[in-house]
Amino acid sequence: MSDTPDTLLLDTVNTPADLRKLAPKQLKQLADELRTETISAVGQTGGHLGSGLGVVELTVAIHYVFNTPDDRLIWDVGHQCYPHKILTGRRDRIRTLRQGGGLSGFTKRSESEYDPFGAAHSSTSISAALGFAIANKLNDAPGKAIAVIGDGSMSAGMAYEAMNNAEAAGNRLVVILNDNDMSIAPPVGGLSAYLARMVSSSEYLGLRSLASKLTSKLSKRVHKTASKVEEYARGMATGGTLFEELGFYYVGPIDGHNLEHLIPVLENVRDAKEGPVLVHVVTKKGKGYAPAENSADKYHGVQKFDVITGTQDKAPPGPPAYQNVFGDALVKEAATDSRIVAITAAMPSGTGVDRFAKAYPDRAFDVGIAEQHAVTFAAGLAAQGMRPFCAIYSTFLQRAYDQVVHDVAIQNLPVRFAIDRAGLVGADGATHAGSFDVTYLATLPNFVVMSPADEAELVHMTHTAVLHDSGPIALRYPRGNGTGVDLPQVPERLEIGKGRVVREGKTVAILSLGTRLAEALKAADALEAKGLSTTVADLRFAKPLDEDLIRRLLTTHEVAVTIEEAAVGGLGAHVLTYASDAGLIDAGLKLRTMRLPDVFQDQNKPELQYDEAKLNAQHIVETVLKALRHNSEGVAEARA
Ligand SMILES: Cc1ncc(C[n+]2csc(CCOP(=O)(O)OP(=O)(O)O)c2C)c(N)n1
Numbered sequence: 001m002s003d004t005p006d007t008l009l010l011d012t013v014n015t016p017a018d019l020r021k022l023a024p025k026q027l028k029q030l031a032d033e034l035r036t037e038t039i040s041a042v043g044q045t046g047g048h049l050g051s052g053l054g055v056v057e058l059t060v061a062i063h064y065v066f067n068t069p070d071d072r073l074i075w076d077v078g079h080q081c082y083p084h085k086i087l088t089g090r091r092d093r094i095r096t097l098r099q100g101g102g103l104s105g106f107t108k109r110s111e112s113e114y115d116p117f118g119a120a121h122s123s124t125s126i127s128a129a130l131g132f133a134i135a136n137k138l139n140d141a142p143g144k145a146i147a148v149i150g151d152g153s154m155s156a157g158m159a160y161e162a163m164n165n166a167e168a169a170g171n172r173l174v175v176i177l178n179d180n181d182m183s184i185a186p187p188v189g190g191l192s193a194y195l196a197r198m199v200s201s202s203e204y205l206g207l208r209s210l211a212s213k214l215t216s217k218l219s220k221r222v223h224k225t226a227s228k229v230e231e232y233a234r235g236m237a238t239g240g241t242l243f244e245e246l247g248f249y250y251v252g253p254i255d256g257h258n259l260e261h262l263i264p265v266l267e268n269v270r271d272a273k274e275g276p277v278l279v280h281v282v283t284k285k286g287k288g289y290a291p292a293e294n295s296a297d298k299y300h301g302v303q304k305f306d307v308i309t310g311t312q313d314k315a316p317p318g319p320p321a322y323q324n325v326f327g328d329a330l331v332k333e334a335a336t337d338s339r340i341v342a343i344t345a346a347m348p349s350g351t352g353v354d355r356f357a358k359a360y361p362d363r364a365f366d367v368g369i370a371e372q373h374a375v376t377f378a379a380g381l382a383a384q385g386m387r388p389f390c391a392i393y394s395t396f397l398q399r400a401y402d403q404v405v406h407d408v409a410i411q412n413l414p415v416r417f418a419i420d421r422a423g424l425v426g427a428d429g430a431t432h433a434g435s436f437d438v439t440y441l442a443t444l445p446n447f448v449v450m451s452p453a454d455e456a457e458l459v460h461m462t463h464t465a466v467l468h469d470s471g472p473i474a475l476r477y478p479r480g481n482g483t484g485v486d487l488p489q490v491p492e493r494l495e496i497g498k499g500r501v502v503r504e505g506k507t508v509a510i511l512s513l514g515t516r517l518a519e520a521l522k523a524a525d526a527l528e529a530k531g532l533s534t535t536v537a538d539l540r541f542a543k544p545l546d547e548d549l550i551r552r553l554l555t556t557h558e559v560a561v562t563i564e565e566a567a568v569g570g571l572g573a574h575v576l577t578y579a580s581d582a583g584l585i586d587a588g589l590k591l592r593t594m595r596l597p598d599v600f601q602d603q604n605k606p607e608l609q610y611d612e613a614k615l616n617a618q619h620i621v622e623t624v625l626k627a628l629r630h631n632s633e634g635v636a637e638a639r640a
């Protein structure tokens with residue numbers, strides 16, 4: 001970080017058009033100021049920091065060289081886009097990042113014309129960029145598409161599907177591989193090793209040789225056969241054979257923090273007559289901020305922090321996070337069961353699989369960002385008699401839905417899905433909310449879908465899943481900490497499809513799935529205070545339903561309400577379907593379903609998100625009173 005001068009160059013740059021007025025020699029100062037501004041903003045808001053710091057120079061260089069927004073710049077994942085937001089007219093709102101009503105922590109089309117494609121899930125950028133490039137080609141319109149994708153995101157199959165198909169874009173497509181040798185955790189697998197070999201075996205290309213190489217290789221049409229030979233030669237010299245084989249001109253590796261190299265290289269790439277081109281830049285995650293550079297996770301995602309010391313706000317001491325309860329429970333189970341294995345798709349600490357990996361390194365598999373592979377890999381393990389736990393965030397499991405259906409459910413294979421971040425997730429917003437898993441899993445024949453009401457239940461459900469060999473089973477639990485209940489020393493095996501009554505009443509029945517149970521119990525207190533005796537049941541299973549319990553509750557109470565932290569199509573829909581099939585609706589049943597609203601909810605504090613979703617105790621009370629046509633005092637309203 002440089003000392004902040006009195007007048008900032010950054011103050012003169014509101015958009016990339018302003019940036020392009022600067023002289024090349026001013027760009028380093030601008031980059032330094034941009035880095036300082038990014039650190040300062042994220043210090044106040046928290047968020048993804050290390051990745052953005054690593055692409056400060058790259059961000060400046062791309063906007064300097066390319067004609068954004070007409071040239072389409074697409075950031076993969078989008079978690080590294082804060083410097084880009086600062087340079088593209090959003091500096092005045094950068095301190096609202098990830099706050100309710102503020103800027104998104106990712107790229108978002110509705111936010112700016114400089115975000116032509118929204119993201120937050122990885123490895124989509126090359127496909128999307130190809131779409132932009134081909135559209136321009138077909139319309140004979142000017143404009144290139146530039147995808148910036150990280151080495152971690154390059155592990156996903158989708159990136160290769162896109163590259164395999166990219167030749168048609170010609171010189172309109174530029175892929176920049178931002179290789180910082182990090183994912184959230186250290187990267188894994190053969191591709192990562194390949195990139196590391198490329199970087200370690202080649203010197204950074206010097207400016208002079210780079211420029212002349214590029215000019216001669218990219219500026220003139222070369223005969224196809226001759227060009228193929230050339231590709232091999234360059235591939236061997238620089239190690240880019242894989243990308244060359246997929247139809248790219250490979251350029252690199254180059255130092256992604258050296259603007260004197262980046263600018264002329266990108267200018268050459270911009271002016272190339274041939275393409276598509278893949279530029280391999282080497283960067284440091286957390287670059288330029290010592291606390292980030294020196295930390296194990298490079299400040300991938302941080303709390304608010306003190307900019308001088310880098311010390312992050314500590315979460316107040318509290319109950320353990322669900323992910324860690326799951327990880328520890330699985331470690332205990334594995335002590336007596338050698339068939340248990342755990343799989344994560346690049347989220348070892350987020351899923352608690354890091355704890356399992358520490359205890360059982362040979363039985364833990366980080367497959368990289370490769371959710372589809374993770375699921376089918378688990379299916380293979382299950383088919384061979386293992387007891388695989390596939391631990392994937394709800395939102396990322398969406399990507400592997402066909403694998404869930406075709407490879408797991410249809411074959412009735414006992415893959416255990418540990419689905420974290422089920423429900424609202426706070427600052428990451430709509431892209432990361434786990435809203436749909438109950439809907440998309442409980443609709444599948446053969447599946448068992450359960451959801452713990454608290455961390456003790458999670459331990460029981462983990463045990464239940466271990467012993468469930470007759471088909472696929474999923475347990476879904478939210479982001480954040482448990483409720484503080486004692487954890488069982490000896491886990492119970494729950495009876496599949498059986499719920500429990502937590503509180504018995506007479507007039508109102510609340511049927512809860514998952515951790516909204518605490519709100520259901522608060523609502524029951526409030527309803528009792530209004531003279532409405534209330535039963536609260538924790539159904540535990542969205543599939544199979546506890547039909548006996550549901551029938552009893554629906555037929556012996558005046559009103560029944562289901563509540564879940566999931567979208568329409570989940571528990572409520574299944575209870576309604578059961579009630580209809582069983583003829584209970586014909587008997588004048590008062591049944592209401594409470595669920596996530598039919599909108600993509602933007603980021604906010606979790607407690608406010610629940611308010612927006614109307615899933616708190618007061619909303620349960622309101623729903624009950626409305627169904628009973630009682631006023632807010634619980635007194636029956638006169639009927640017209
Ligand atoms: C499909 C999907 N799986 C997992 C994630 C979680 N995730 C976000 S960033 C990231 C690491 C990406 O690494 P890389 O692309 O190298 O970017 P870097 O953070 O190193 O800049 C992961 C695993 C995601 N966003 N999308």
Ligand SMILES: CC(=O)[C@@H](O)[C@H](O)COP(=O)(O)O
Nearest residue numbers: 077079120301350421428479
């Ligand atoms: C960008 C991304 O996908 C991850 O970094 C994600 O934001 C992590 O979320 P958690 O903080 O819930 O693990």
Ligand SMILES: [Mg+2]
Nearest residue numbers: 150151152182
């Ligand atoms: Mg990386």
